[in-house]
């Protein structure tokens with residue numbers, strides 16, 4: 001039986017982070033398998049990166065309320081028996097019951113240097129603030145939006161003349177290696193989260209790991 005980690009990905013859109021995961025697996029750089037892609041958008045392009053039996057997508061409009069959608073998503077997700085659940089461009093807030101059900105194995109990639117710019121429009125907000133640097137974070141998910149403990153970050157410079165689009169492109173280019181490097185540590189069992197405190201190799205992590213130019217994480 002395979003011992004590779006079973007990764008499920010939640011995605012609402014394009015799926016470039018999912019593609020990065022699949023490419024890393026294919027290249028032998030990530031000892032894992034993408035067992036499912038789940039979406040709140042039945043037409044999400046991300047779904048097409050995996051075989052149909054590994055897809056689940058429903059519109060929340062078909063459900064009575066947020067909790068019943070979350071329960072259906074959670075049941076489908078549990079059926080794929082994931083070791084790790086990765087939110088990669090999943091644009092819907094996950095309710096507390098869902099988060100509790102997958103606690104400790106639920107991570108998200110967010111396009112900002114958290115705790116800065118939780119929520120939407122992060123690139124425009126970094127530009128408006130006149131920040132010299134921007135970036136992306138991989139964090140554990142808690143019920144409060146984008147507020148969970150940050151495992152790792154990657155930084156990019158803000159260049160003169162940047163628009164939200166050019167800045168988003170520069171951030172996306174580091175998101176992919178950041179997500180892969182984070183997943184390498186997670187699937188290797190090097191990271192544990194206990195009540196909001198992260199431990200790496202058994203030691204408390206007080207500041208996020210940083211991605212270096214070679215695509216490796218450093219403490």
Ligand code: GRF
Pocket residue numbers: 011013014015016017018046088089090109110111136172175
């Ligand atoms: C990424 O910037 C991710 O950080 C954000 O949404 C975007 C998704 O991109 N949450 P993709 O669907 O992985 O291409």
